[in-house]
Amino acid sequence: MFNNNIEILPHWIKEFTKVIHYLGTDNIFISVVESHSWDGTAEMLDEWKGTLDGMGVAHLIRTRDQTIPRPAGGKLKIEFLSATRNLAMAPLVEHGGYDVVLFSNDVLIEAESVVELLKTKNGEWDMVCGLDLARWGMYDAWVVRDRLGRLVSSLWPYFLEDAGLHAVMADEPAPVFTCWNGIVAFRADPLLPISLRTPGRLSTFPHSHPLPDTHPAYPQPASLTPALTPPISFRSTGPKEPCYSSESFNFPYDLRRQFDMQRIFLNPRVINSYEWRFYxxxxxxxxHWVVRWWIKHVEAGNGMQFAKMVIGVPAHVWSWDGGECHPHLDGYQYL
Incomplete structure (x- = not known):
């Protein structure tokens, strides 16, 4: 997904071309959506199309797409992002044929970090996220919840519960409830029609956690299994859901609730950013080892890392089926 990304796109193309060579040109499909740009992003992606053709890489790169109107912001922005992400997923949903989705935002990242993401926990994951950083620390703190569903800090080591905190301090993947953070990889089957799924990939046992009655897919039969659950897609917050969330939160939340996919991790070694200065x-x-030693053993957060990053009034944080909710739109549940 690209929009006016001329400053980062040359680096992104170079690094993902390396990833293509590493994974093998016959093993991948590239899907890109660019829309509403005016800075040369579309032209650069058009040029990359020719490169991919020469490499024999299957791809669908949509440039200058105008099928989805781009809003100014607010709730319509989440609907726009959901629709655009689904447009990028359309070739997979229509044809299947792949096991894993590697989804990159318009971020700066190195090829080695992308491979690191895919090799997290030796591939024993349902979804794994990188770590997008900006200014004082974690950028995507609106989406991330720790493994207990709680809000996190933007400052290293980000998590206030022991498992996540110690994992990040050891530079190891941290178990989380939800994440996105610039770049993710996840199993493809939940997006696919049942007829295109690989048998045995999804559980044939009934769901361990019943859907709350606020979920858009509620109700569902008690005997329904993940293997026979209809495909999901990126979505905005449902009309009955009590916490306003982004499509990037709703996706891993749905993986858990609708497909019983609980192995979700954030890998702190997969660093990415949206701006060169932060990257x-x-x-x-x-x-650098000296700076890391200082952060870990001398500064150690200076206590500030124990403050959760809350969008809104901290006293108004409350909990629902998806964990703690940012109160930045108090009263949204009543709209």
Missing amino acids: VWYKYITR
Whole structure:
């Protein structure tokens, strides 16, 4: 998904071309959606199409797409992002044929980090996220919840519960309830029509956690199994859901609730960012061994890392089936 990304696109294309060579040109399909750009992004992607053709890589790169109107912001932005992500997923949904989806936002990242993401936990995951960083720390704190469903800090080591905190301090993948953070990989089957799924990939046992009555897919038969659950897609918050969330939160939430996919991790070694100044700072400067030693053993957060990043009034944080909810739109549940 690209929009006016001329500053990062040359780097992104170079690094993902390396990833293509690593994974094998016959093993992948590239799907890109660009829309509403005016800075040369579309032209650069058009040029990459020719490169992919020469490499023999199957692809569908949509440039200058105008089928989805781009809103100014607010709730309509989530609907726009959901529709655009689903457009990028359309070739997979229509034809299947692949086991894993690697979904990159318009981020700066290195090919080695992408491979690191895929190799997280030796591939024993249902979904795994990178770590997008900006300014004072974690950028996508609106989406991330720790393994207990609680809000997190934007400051290293980000998590306030022991498993996540110690994992990040050891530079190891942290179990989380939800995440996105710039780049993710997840199993493809939940997006596919039942007829296109690979037998045995999804559980044939009934769901362990019944859907709450606020979920858009409620009600569902008690005997329904993940293997026979209809496919999901990126979506905005449902009309009865009590917490306003992004499509990037709703997707891993639905993986858990509708497909019983509980192995979701955030890999702190997969650093990415949306701006060069932050990428250089977090990828190279703060990763230097001297700086890392200072952060871990001397500064150690100075206590500030124990403050949750809350969008809204902290006293108004409340919990629902998806964990703790940011109160930035108090009263949304009554709209």
